[in-house]
Amino acid sequence: MSPAAPAAERVTLYERWRKIYPLWLEGGFQRWRRVVLLVLVGVYYAGPWLRFDGRPLFWFNLAERQFTVFGATFWPQEFVLLSWMLMMAAFGLFLVTVLAGRVWCGWACPQTVWTLVYFWIEQKVEGQRTQRLRLDRGPWNRRRVVKKLVKWGLWGLVAFTISFTFVAYFLRPEVLVQKLATGTLAPWEQFWLALPAAASFLFSGVLREQVCFHMCPYARFQSVMFDRDTLIISYDEERGEPRGHRSRRTDAASAGLGACIDCNRCVQACPTDIDIRDGLQYQCIACAACIDACNDVMHELGAEPNLIRYSSQHRDQGERIYWLRPRLAGYGAVLLCALLGFGWTLENRVPLELDIIRDRGRLYREIWDGSIENTYSLRITNREQEPRRYAIRAEADFPLELAAHDGTQILVAPGEQKVLNARLTAAPSADVHGNHAVRFVVETLDAPHYAVDEESRFLAPRGG
Ligand code: SF4
Ligand code: SF4
Incomplete structure (x- = not known):
């Protein structure tokens, strides 16, 4: 008689969306991330209201095809300037990526910045990770419904302010306020108020880092820019392994254990739900939350911090660190050319x-x-x-x-x-x-x- 075939496992072609419940951390890098967030969000909200010499500082006047940036007005015919600006932005980003890895993703990308705002509201309303988990796994009782409605209401408010500010860059805020107050918004204006609000609510509130995994093209190809000296977030395997639970009184060295107590706090803090101890992964957005989480644990244990730290492949392997690298020099040279080209075009511009x-x-x-x-x-x-x-x-x-x-x-x-x-x-x-x-x-x-x-x-x- 032939042995019974193992029961077939059903595997879906599409990965199911799994909600992630990261820890909300205080201190360390997260404090600096929030400072950067406040600056960026402040600049975004203030942008349409700022004036220079009586003129708006930023105004993308599509109706008259005039674009005011830092008080200077440009016309669509001046696309050469726009080309230089796009080149500067692209090569500036490439240069930063070679130097500091995904620092843009973790610290300044609008998706990350707004996700942090929505997450801040969520944890204020629903509580820390375990409370959020318990709430979502519990029944739809009055408490859960109220908490969800409050959270969604606040998210909606944030989404509306984002949308309002976005449209104000094109329409002037005074005009938009007046049109909203008098109910005279044109259908296309209503559409452009609704679309960014809905997109923000969905992408930054609901989907969050799923956008980085599945929708962001930059996340896909930026790893090809990395070299062995690029700044990455890495786990100090030599110091941490072999990992293992232990009591406070256990002497790790005599028990043959490394510094990692396998508490999983770094995984719980990760907004992309990965374990950085498994090595560098494309899902890592370099937010440094795992560093802060692990440093908290090390502090409680009275151990040295930075078991997870900013590092590079060369540094991890104890090899020499090179500051001047061909890729860095190449991107730097193109960026410098674009800067010079932009400056020359601006200087010789005849209005x-x-x-x-x-x-x-x-x-x-x-x-x-x-x-x-x-x-x-x-x-x-x-x-x-x-x-x-x-x-x-x-x-x-x-x-x-x-x-x-x-x-x-x-x-x-x-x-x-x-x-x-x-x-x-x-x-x-x-x-x-x-x-x-x-x-x-x-x-x-x-x-x-x-x-x-x-x-x-x-x-x-x-x-x-
Ligand atoms: S592994 Fe660390 S740095 Fe990377 S996304 Fe997770 S928490 Fe952020
Ligand atoms: S937080 Fe630190 S000690 Fe805890 S599992 Fe992660 S690496 Fe190990």
């Missing part, structure tokens, strides 16, 4: 734009006295915050005269665009034939002085 459209209906006009006339539309955009008066002139390799209905000087309001219909006339004495280059120059009449020019064509009958 004036000129577009010339030739009259396509008629190539040229012959006047009764033999003069030749061409007509153009000059579109002049003032990209400054002040009204500006400009002078317009035309240059060519033959004498010509520029004329416009309202004269060859024009006043353009800040952020406005004006169209000037201009005529270029070549007198018979110029004896001009065929197709010639002509250059229009627009320059400011008052300080600071700058000018832009653009080439067009002047057409005349061919010579016979």
